[in-house]
Amino acid sequence: MDNVERILREFRTIAVVGLSRDPSKAAHAIPARMQRAGFRIIPVNPHVESVLGEKSYASLEAVPFSVEVVLVFRPSEEAAAVAKEAVALGAKALWLQQGITSPEARTLAEAAGMLYVEDRCIGVERAAHGVVKS
Numbered sequence: 001m002d003n004v005e006r007i008l009r010e011f012r013t014i015a016v017v018g019l020s021r022d023p024s025k026a027a028h029a030i031p032a033r034m035q036r037a038g039f040r041i042i043p044v045n046p047h048v049e050s051v052l053g054e055k056s057y058a059s060l061e062a063v064p065f066s067v068e069v070v071l072v073f074r075p076s077e078e079a080a081a082v083a084k085e086a087v088a089l090g091a092k093a094l095w096l097q098q099g100i101t102s103p104e105a106r107t108l109a110e111a112a113g114m115l116y117v118e119d120r121c122i123g124v125e126r127a128a129h130g131v132v133k134s
Contacts, residue, residue, distance in 0.1 A: 038133025
């Protein structure tokens with residue numbers, strides 16, 4: 001089983017860095033679809049109080065509980081900084097959304113023993129693998 005399938009099948013809680021309040025943006029629509037499929041979505045966006053019915057946190061550092069997956073909807077240049085926060089949080093996986101890549105984020109995540117995916121859409125992959133959490 002590759003990292004994509006392992007992340008989708010083994011984990012449920014996803015902190016979404018850059019989750020948008022704008023339903024027309026992928027950074028809102030994709031997490032909303034993941035939530036409807038049974039994943040717990042934790043918004044990480046300093047500009048909103050809540051989104052998708054969940055309290056939003058200003059940073060990963062501010063999340064007061066453990067999360068399994070950190071999903072990144074931020075520019076590639078910010079991915080390494082997010083990776084450092086994900087490692088500090090003890091996340092088990094780092095997923096950079098489609099169009100986002102970072103050799104430095106990959107190195108940081110893999111050195112910490114995290115599963116790593118980049119430049120793939122988690123929503124497309126969830127649908128392709130037929131994963132729904134009950």
